[in-house]
Amino acid sequence: MITNNIKIAILGFGNVGRAFAKLLTEKQEEIFNKFSLKVDVAAISTRSKGCLVNEDGIDLISALNDLEKYNCFDENRSDYKEITSMEIAENIDYDILFELTPLRIFSGQPAIDHIKTALNRKKHAVSANKGPIAWAFEFLRDLAVKNEVLFYYETTVMDGTPVFNLVDETLKFCKVTEVKGILNSTTNFVLEEIAKGKSYDEVIKEGKRRGFVEEDTSMDIEGWDASAKTAALLNVLMEADITPYDVDRKGIEDITYEQIKEAESRGNVIKLLCYGGIKNGKVIARVRPEEIDKNSLLASITGTTSVVSITTDLMGTVSIVEHEPEIEQTAYGVFSDLIRVLSNNSLTN
Secondary structure, three states: OOOEEEEEEEEOOOHHHHHHHHHHHHHHHHHHHHHOEEEEEEEEEOOOOOEEEOOOOOOHHHHHHHHHHHOOOOOOOOOEEOOOHHHHHHHOOOOEEEEOOOOOOOOOOOHHHHHHHHHHOOOEEEEOOOHHHHHHHHHHHHHHHHOOOOEEOOHHHHOOOOHHHHHHHHOOOOOEEEEEEEOOHHHHHHHHHHHOOOOHHHHHHHHHHHOOOOOOOHHHHOOHHHHHHHHHHHHHHHOOOOOHHHOEEOOOOOOOHHHHHHHHHOOEEEEEEEEEEEEOOEEEEEEEEEEEEOOOOHHHOOOOOEEEEEEEOOOEEEEEEEOOOOHHHHHHHHHHHHHHHHOOHHHHO
């Protein structure tokens, strides 16, 4: 096999991007041994810490050290550039674009345009950003097929857990008829803490301190994050062609200690459930707090653990639980998509 260099561009270099870069440096030798390929990072863009461009390959260890030491890229680096993420997507020479920018939940932009640009240039794309899958999946999927390139997005719903891969690779010819899950760890945390008698404000403050809760609590508490994940799941697994606005959404903002205790008296717990099914031939989607029997699998999901149950016509129901993931699991999801692309013959022939 002829040795090649595969060039990638990384848009967004927050916690996930950095963990992915670290994993990539650790696995370069194994990648080379398996594929006779060397993966070079040709560009990295950030919103506030600078950008790097080097089509011969950025020194990832040095770049990571910069961020550790200065919390930004050193402007004296020879590969430091004043360039936007879209300019990278449009102009830099790369083989695979990694869309790791922060989610903009009400539009999916500019991540959608980043990926569209890459696909139109006949470049492969990997997204850890759920926005493009929740808002424009069918369009992007069809564009990738048209241009004969690959588009993967395993990390968008359950970190590195192989949900989409499972259906795509091992449930062939199965039709997904229902999807159900607990996909938002913040709401798990809040409901559990309220059940202990803590006030809502106290729980939110503690959650922010511990990193469970974002500054803008509405995305989690009002169910928007769960709705985006639900839309993404149903778009891919059931060809729903919906957006988060099409999900019948109700968050946990009105759940009280008294309601939780009343549910407990009935042998139940309250969880924020994501659901997709078929009614009158059409995919329906909802996110809402529901009472669940305390002895059920869904009731056992606590803290940052998540679960999705996929019901099919041929295999019945298959459930996948991800136990208390850290950032390394999210990075692995991105890495696994890279390996799927590298395994494609068009890159290695």
